[in-house]
Amino acid sequence: MTHKALVIAVGGNALIKDPKEVSVASQAEAVQESAEHITSLIAAGYTPVVTHGNGPQVGFLLRRAELALDELPPLPLDVLGADTQGATGYFFTRSLRGCLAQQGIEREVAAVVTQSVVDPEDPAFAAPSKPVGSFMSEQEAREHEEKDGWSVREDSGRGWRRVVPSPVPVEIVECEVIRSLVDSGCIVVAAGGGGIPVSREDGRLSGVEAVIDKDLASALLASELGVPDLVICTAVEQVYLNFGTPEQKALDTITAQEARSYLEEGHFGKGSMAPKIEAALNFLQAGGQRAIITSLEALQDAVAGKAGTCITN
Numbered sequence: 001m002t003h004k005a006l007v008i009a010v011g012g013n014a015l016i017k018d019p020k021e022v023s024v025a026s027q028a029e030a031v032q033e034s035a036e037h038i039t040s041l042i043a044a045g046y047t048p049v050v051t052h053g054n055g056p057q058v059g060f061l062l063r064r065a066e067l068a069l070d071e072l073p074p075l076p077l078d079v080l081g082a083d084t085q086g087a088t089g090y091f092f093t094r095s096l097r098g099c100l101a102q103q104g105i106e107r108e109v110a111a112v113v114t115q116s117v118v119d120p121e122d123p124a125f126a127a128p129s130k131p132v133g134s135f136m137s138e139q140e141a142r143e144h145e146e147k148d149g150w151s152v153r154e155d156s157g158r159g160w161r162r163v164v165p166s167p168v169p170v171e172i173v174e175c176e177v178i179r180s181l182v183d184s185g186c187i188v189v190a191a192g193g194g195g196i197p198v199s200r201e202d203g204r205l206s207g208v209e210a211v212i213d214k215d216l217a218s219a220l221l222a223s224e225l226g227v228p229d230l231v232i233c234t235a236v237e238q239v240y241l242n243f244g245t246p247e248q249k250a251l252d253t254i255t256a257q258e259a260r261s262y263l264e265e266g267h268f269g270k271g272s273m274a275p276k277i278e279a280a281l282n283f284l285q286a287g288g289q290r291a292i293i294t295s296l297e298a299l300q301d302a303v304a305g306k307a308g309t310c311i312t313n
C-alpha cells in the first residue's frame with residue numbers, strides 16, 4: 001500500500017450534533033465538520049479510508065419502516081444498513097469533495113457499498129447488544145419492550161436505547177476493491193455501519209438481520225489492508241480510567257497489555273468504549289502499529305502523537 005494510508009472510524013453518535021435535533025440538515029452538518037477535520041489530514045499527506053457508524057441512523061430508519069407497516073412491507077436490517085451506508089456515504093463524499101476543492105487538493109473520493117461476513121451461528125444473534133436509534137427514558141423503553149417486543153438497555157449513562165444483534169465481522173467482502181482504490185490515491189468511504197451483515201453459504205451471500213459494530217469492522221478492514229494506524233474518532237478526546245467519576249484519569253499512551261488489564265477491570269463502558277478497546281486490541285494483535293482513540297477535533301494532533309489515547313504493542 002503506497003501513500004500514507006490509515007483507517008479513520010467515525011462514530012454514529014459523533015455524526016449526530018444534538019440527539020434532540022436529528023434532521024437531515026443537522027446530520028449533513030455533522031458530516032461536513034468531520035470532513036473538514038479529515039481534509040486537514042489529507043492536506044498533511046495522508047490517504048484515509050473513512051469508516052463510519054450508523055447506530056442512531058439505522059434505528060431511525062427501522063422505526064420509520066415500522067411506523068409505515070399499514071402501507072408498506074417491512075424492511076430487514078441488512079437493507080436498512082445498506083440505506084445508511086448510501087446516505088452517509090453520500091454526505092461524506094459530497095463534503096469531502098467540497099473541502100478538497102476549497103483547498104485546491106485534487107483527489108478522487110468514492111463510497112463503497114461494503115458487506116461484512118458474519119457467522120450465522122454467532123451467539124450474538126440470541127443476545128441483542130447493539131444500541132440503535134434514539135435515546136429514551138427507562139419508562140418509554142419498558143413500554144416498547146412490552147408492547148413492541150423490543151430488546152432495550154441503558155447506554156453508558158446517556159439514556160435507554162433499543163438493542164439489536166451484533167455478530168462479529170469475520171471478512172470484509174470488498175476489501176480488495178478498497179485496496180485498489182486506496183493504491184490509486186482515492187479517498188475511500190467504506191464499511192459504513194460496520195458493513196452490511198451477510199452470511200456466506202456455498203459461495204453465495206445472504207443478508208442477515210443485525211447491525212455490526214463499526215469499530216470491530218474498521219479494525220478488521222485496517223488489518224486486512226495492512227495499514228499501520230487505526231484511528232477511532234468519538235465524542236471524547238481521550239479514554240479515561242474511572243470514567244465519569246471525580247477520580248477519572250485520561251490515558252495518553254498505553255500498551256496493549258495495559259489496555260487489556262483495564263478492560264478486564266471494567267473501566268470501559270460496555271457497548272460504548274469497551275468495543276473500541278477490543279477493536280484496537282484486535283488490530284494490534286493482527287500486526288497494526290498504533291490504535292488511536294480520540295475526537296474528530298483532535299484528529300490531526302492525535303495522528304501526530306500530540307493528543308488522544310494511543311495504544312501500541
Ligand SMILES: Nc1ncnc2c1ncn2[C@@H]1O[C@H](COP(=O)(O)OP(=O)(O)O)[C@@H](O)[C@H]1O
Pocket residue numbers: 010011012013014053055156233234235236238239240241242243267268269271272273274
Ligand atoms: N472509559 C471511558 N473513557 C472515555 N469514554 C467512555 C469510557 N467509557 C464509556 N465512555 C463513553 O463512550 C462513548 C463512546 O462510545 P459511543 O458513543 O458508543 O461511540 P460512537 O462515537 O462510536 O457512537 C464516549 O463518548 C463516552 O461517553
Ligand SMILES: NC(=O)OP(=O)(O)O
Pocket residue numbers: 010011012013052053054055056193194211212213214215
Ligand atoms: N454500527 C455501529 O457501530 O454504529 P455506531 O458507531 O453508531 O454505534
